Amino acid sequence: xxxxxxxxxxxxxxxxxxxxxxxxxxxxxxxxxxxxxxxxxxxxxxxxxxxxxxxxxxxxxxxxxxxxxxxxxxxxxxxxxxxxxxxxxxxxxxxxxxxxxxxxxxxxxxxxxxxxxxxxxxxxxxxxxxxxxxxxxxxxxxxxxxxxxxxxxxxxxxxxxxxxxxxxxxxxxxxxxxxxxxxxxxxxxxxxxxxxxxxxxxxxxxxxxxxxxxxxxxxxxxxxxxxxxxxxxxxxxxxxxxxxxxxxxxxxxxxxxxxxxxxxxxxxxxxxxxxxxxxxxxxxxxxxxxxxxxxxxxxxxxxxxxxxxxxxxxxxxxxxxxxxxxxxxxxxxxxxxxxxxxxxxxx
Amino acid sequence: xxxxxxxxxxxxxxxxxxxxxxxxxxxxxxxxxxxxxxxxxxxxxxxxxxxxxxxxxxxxxxxxxxxxxxxxxxxxxxxxxxxxxxxxxxxxxxxxxxxxxxxxxxxxxxxxxxxxxxxxxxxxxxxxxxxxxxxxxxxxxxxxxxxxxxxxxxxxxxxxxxxxxxxxxxxxxxxxxxxxxxxxxxxxxxxxxxxxxxxxxxxxxxxxxxxxxxxxxxxxxxxxxxxxxxxxxxxxxxxxxxxxxxxxxxxxxxxxxxxxxxxxxxxxxxxxxxxxxxxxxxxxxxxxxxxxxxxxxxxxxxxxxxxxxxxxxxxxxxxxxxxxxxxxxxxxxxxxxxxxxxxxxxxxxxxxxxxxxxxxxxxxxxxxxxxxxxxxxxxxxxxxxxxxxxxxxxxxxxxxxxxxxxxxxxxxxxxxxxxxxxxxxxxxxxxxxxxxxxxxxxx
Ligand code: HDD
Ligand code: HEM
Ligand code: HEM
Numbered sequence: 093x094x095x096x097x098x099x100x101x102x103x104x105x106x107x108x109x110x111x112x113x114x115x116x117x118x119x120x121x122x123x124x125x126x127x128x129x130x131x132x133x134x135x136x137x138x139x140x141x142x143x144x145x146x147x148x149x150x151x152x153x154x155x156x157x158x159x160x161x162x163x164x165x166x167x168x169x170x171x172x173x174x175x176x177x178x179x180x181x182x183x184x185x186x187x188x189x190x191x192x193x194x195x196x197x198x199x200x201x202x203x204x205x206x207x208x209x210x211x212x213x214x215x216x217x218x219x220x221x222x223x224x225x226x227x228x229x230x231x232x233x234x235x236x237x238x239x240x241x242x243x244x245x246x247x248x249x250x251x252x253x254x255x256x257x258x259x260x261x262x263x264x265x266x267x268x269x270x271x272x273x274x275x276x277x278x279x280x281x282x283x284x285x286x287x288x289x290x291x292x293x294x295x296x297x298x299x300x301x302x303x304x305x306x307x308x309x310x311x312x313x314x315x316x317x318x319x320x321x322x323x324x325x326x327x328x329x330x331x332x333x334x335x336x337x338x339x340x341x342x343x344x345x346x347x348x349x350x351x352x353x354x355x356x357x358x359x360x361x362x363x364x365x366x367x368x369x370x371x372x373x374x375x376x377x378x379x380x381x382x383x384x385x386x387x388x389x390x391x392x393x394x395x396x397x398x399x400x401x402x403x404x405x406x407x408x409x410x411x412x413x414x415x416x417x418x419x420x421x422x423x424x425x426x427x428x429x430x431x432x433x434x435x436x437x438x439x
Numbered sequence: 440x441x442x443x444x445x446x447x448x449x450x451x452x453x454x455x456x457x458x459x460x461x462x463x464x465x466x467x468x469x470x471x472x473x474x475x476x477x478x479x480x481x482x483x484x485x486x487x488x489x490x491x492x493x494x495x496x497x498x499x500x501x502x503x504x505x506x507x508x509x510x511x512x513x514x515x516x517x518x519x520x521x522x523x524x525x526x527x528x529x530x531x532x533x534x535x536x537x538x539x540x541x542x543x544x545x546x547x548x549x550x551x552x553x554x555x556x557x558x559x560x561x562x563x564x565x566x567x568x569x570x571x572x573x574x575x576x577x578x579x580x581x582x583x584x585x586x587x588x589x590x591x592x593x594x595x596x597x598x599x600x601x602x603x604x605x606x607x608x609x610x611x612x613x614x615x616x617x618x619x620x621x622x623x624x625x626x627x628x629x630x631x632x633x634x635x636x637x638x639x640x641x642x643x644x645x646x647x648x649x650x651x652x653x654x655x656x657x658x659x660x661x662x663x664x665x666x667x668x669x670x671x672x673x674x675x676x677x678x679x680x681x682x683x684x685x686x687x688x689x690x691x692x693x694x695x696x697x698x699x700x701x702x703x704x705x706x707x708x709x710x711x712x713x714x715x716x717x718x719x720x721x722x723x724x725x726x727x728x729x730x731x732x733x734x735x736x737x738x739x740x741x742x743x744x745x746x747x748x749x750x751x752x753x754x755x756x757x758x759x760x761x762x763x764x765x766x767x768x769x770x771x772x773x774x775x776x777x778x779x780x781x782x783x784x785x786x787x788x789x790x791x792x793x794x795x796x797x798x799x800x801x802x803x804x805x806x807x808x809x810x811x812x813x814x815x816x817x818x819x820x821x822x823x824x825x826x827x828x829x830x831x832x833x834x835x836x837x838x839x840x841x842x843x844x845x846x847x848x849x850x851x852x853x854x855x856x857x858x859x860x861x862x863x864x865x866x867x868x869x870x871x872x873x874x875x876x877x878x879x880x881x882x
Contacts, residue, residue, distance in 0.1 A: 150505055151538060162532075168520065172516035176845070190505060191859070191860070194502025194503075199866050393601060407542075414542070421557070422554070
């Protein structure tokens with residue numbers, strides 16, 4: 093019982109980390125494309141963030157998938173069977189995006205088309221991933237027993253699909269703009285900061301709008317989640333508070349040329365996503381796929397559970413120091429952050 | 440075609456695609472480490488440049504290596520849900536630790552590449568050591584899962600339910616030590632030979648400057664020496680692996696050798712086609728007693744034949760050809776490396792002749808081909824089982840009717856990426872020739 097909840101909490105934590113890191117990664121790819129003609133500084137800054145970090149971000153995706161297989165093999169079975177089409181499309185987009193991004197760093201003469209392809213495919217990935225969420229609540233599954241399948245016609249004609257896709261797009265662009273504004277401030281480029289701050293200001297309310305409508309359109313498909321949602325209303329309320337603080341931080345006074353304290357904004361917005369996704373996850377309990385599969389049915393062997401815990405403890409003990417070094421070198425070091433004029437060809 | 444066959448084709452192709460980049464990821468990182476070490480000990484900046492250029496090539500390959508690995512990792516659950524359900528309960532630990540090896544590799548790779556100008560030479564060596572260590576350990580860890588599929592241990596299955604799980608017994612399964620060494624040895628061998636090919640190709644061009652030829656000659660010697668050592672190790676642990684098959688998977692060995700009747704003094708058949716009517720290998724060369732000697736250590740040893748097993752459990756007999764190609768390539772490359780090094784030492788003052796360089800150019804592609812043959816042999820030689828003796832491939836596979844369409848989409852994608860990666864590598868290295876770097880470096 094408690095073991096299962098420990099396991100699902102770890103899964104949630106990995107999903108949360110990947111959702112944030114992945115959104116920022118794909119969103120930054122889009123901004124790098126968007127500004128490649130106009131504001132080259134903004135584009136270079138986005139690439140400065142991306143070049144060292146996309147691999148690390150990708151590993152979090154794998155970490156999440158492998159954690160599900162280890163902790164909830166039954167869920168891996170179910171999801172693998174049902175989600176083969178949407179997940180395969182995500183995989184295809186992912187390989188195009190990563191390959192073309194790396195190619196674009198290398199082949200200067202064709203940088204433009206390569207950046208456009210990687211920027212656009214990257215943009216679609218979170219949208220498609222988020223679109224899988226409403227399917228996994230179980231409202232769109234037909235057939236029985238071994239032979240189950242997604243009712244694509246129903247999914248495609250359901251408003252909740254489109255609000256979720258909108259949510260995925262708005263989130264990645266918003267989070268990336270917010271983080272890049274902080275990154276720009278850290279690197280001392282106030283002009284770029286202003287560009288990304290403006291984007292974050294526009295996208296904040298759009299993201300909130302889609303978050304609320306996504307939840308709203310989900311409810312008719314998943315009435316079983318509503319009771320818990322009402323019980324934990326305070327988590328949703330807290331998340332709104334965090335959102336307001338984070339968003340308002342973009343106007344807080346600062347010593348720099350432009351107003352705003354982007355670091356505080358980033359921290360509170362991440363906190364907001366954490367609270368909201370935790371509340372969403374709680375409302376989902378104990379089902380992985382309603383009404384057929386609960387986390388208890390899908391749970392792994394108890395011996396395996398124990399060894400997996402040891403494995404994560406050991407793994408993170410090695411990794412945390414490595415991450416600290418990484419952070420100091422790429423997110424804090426002034427030598428790396430400062431954009432020199434000749435830097436365009438320096439990858 | 441039914442969805443099981445299509446799933447096998449799709450997964451096999453995806454693995455065959457991933458393994459190209461994965462093998463180079465393991466092999467080339469080790470070579471970069473050696474170049475950095477040579478730079479350190481010999482204080483010769485040519486080796487530093489070598490490490491830099493190999494790293495650039497590797498960074499381009501990573502753009503495909505990482506997402507293709509992500510594809511196969513996720514595809515396991517999509518195509519083989521029944522298999523992954525057992526994996527999750529019995530052999531999830533190596534998969535999990537592998538992720539940390541990836542993390543280590545990715546973090547230090549970024550540090551090595553993007554922070555190179557801010558690190559001391561010593562710290563550069565330390566970070567590239569972590570990169571090579573991360574890549575090699577991830578290959579080793581994934582191979583634990585693979586060896587467990589061949590010789591499954593550490594659990595019982597009663598009425599379809601997995602019980603008595605012992606993760607350590609699963610990890611320490613009998614074939615693990617053999618195939619792990621073999622996989623690493625072949626990856627190092629292939630990484631080294633691919634760089635041998637490139638250096639030999641460059642040396643064939645007579646027009647380049649003295650400085651540039653000296654650079655490529657150093658590269659050729661360094662990579663050849665390591666390729667030779669790795670080839671020797673490959674042949675020796677390949678032999679031990681065949682011995683392991685004799686103990687643990689006699690049916691696979693019988694199929695690999697096309698041996699029908701159980702016998703002492705069993706002959707080794709080289710090439711040819713196993714023929715069920717003739718009950719022997721047709722059209723090959725037979726060396727009497729050799730198979731018994733290879734598998735058991737004496738020509739009197741008894742080797743089991745295919746007829747000892749029910750025919751519906753036989754793997755497809757073309758695995759004989761795959762096995763022969765792998766072993767043939769192993770000995771050819773070993774011989775060629777010895778020959779080329781001996782020539783280079785004896786005629787120290789002269790350049791290697793063009794015909795020998797041409798032969799060396801083929802070593803990289805051949806070696807990669809050997810990797811592909813070996814893997815397809817190992818996975819197809821396990822058929823009809825996915826988990827040997829426990830789960831049939833048909834029970835592991837997905838029921839989805841969409842695999843056919845996905846197969847064509849993924850194949851198209853892989854072909855496009857292979858072509859593009861080759862073009863990008865060509866483009867980059869012809870735009871940034873060694874001569875230019877050498878001139879900059881030497882002022
Ligand atoms: C450059 C590639 C290469 C070369 C030259 C060789 N091998 Fe190999 N071999 C592999 C690449 C490989 C591999 C791709 O790495 C495999 C596939 C699965 C595995 O564990 O390693 C393999 C598997 C493999 C197996 C099957 C293991 C299993 O199915 O569990 C045997 C018996 C051998 N090898 C034996 C040999 C021998 C006797 C060689 C003589 C020189 C040899 N290999 C050279
Ligand atoms: C023996 C065969 C294999 C070898 C030698 C191998 C090795 C590698 C290497 C060197 C990489 C690049 C990682 C990096 O540089 O960061 C990689 C990526 C990857 N491989 Fe493989 N691999 C093999 C088979 C597999 C299989 C069967 C799976 C499926 C479970 C798999 C899953 C992955 C994943 C998920 C990644 C991407 C990790 C990331 O996001 O960085 N590999 N592999
Ligand atoms: C990296 C090189 C590899 C190649 C080229 C390769 C190739 C193949 C091929 C051709 C098949 C289809 C077999 C057939 O149906 O005839 C297959 C099946 C499979 N392989 Fe491998 N394989 C590789 C490595 C691995 C590794 C490292 C693992 C496990 C961790 C693995 C797990 C599987 C599974 C689960 C199947 C499907 C079930 C089955 O057909 O038995 N493979 N592979």
